[in-house]
């Protein structure tokens with residue numbers, strides 16, 4: 131990579147700092163994990179209701195609770211992944227735009243092709 135391309139990549143990374151992306155990502159992760167913990171707590175506290183919703187009439191069956199937890203967590207994780215990817219694309223575009231506005235557009239493009 132040329133010196134200008136390295137500066138372009140640095141400008142992209144500075145764009146993340148300028149827009150506060152690190153804080154936003156950490157906040158988003160904290161919200162996501164809080165939702166997961168609250169969902170787990172709701173499932174554990176309402177295990178009979180969960181079992182009944184799956185059509186089982188018995189309670190306190192650890193295997194069934196584990197299956198219910200797995201299904202629920204997979205559904206939650208599916209949507210968190212989708213939202214996370216969409217947000218990631220948005221902040222990467224903003225960081226690219228920051229480098230572009232500093233006149234590193236062509237150098238950033240060349241650097242990305244090389245990486």
Ligand SMILES: [Zn+2]
Nearest residue numbers: 142146222225
């Ligand atoms: Zn980036």
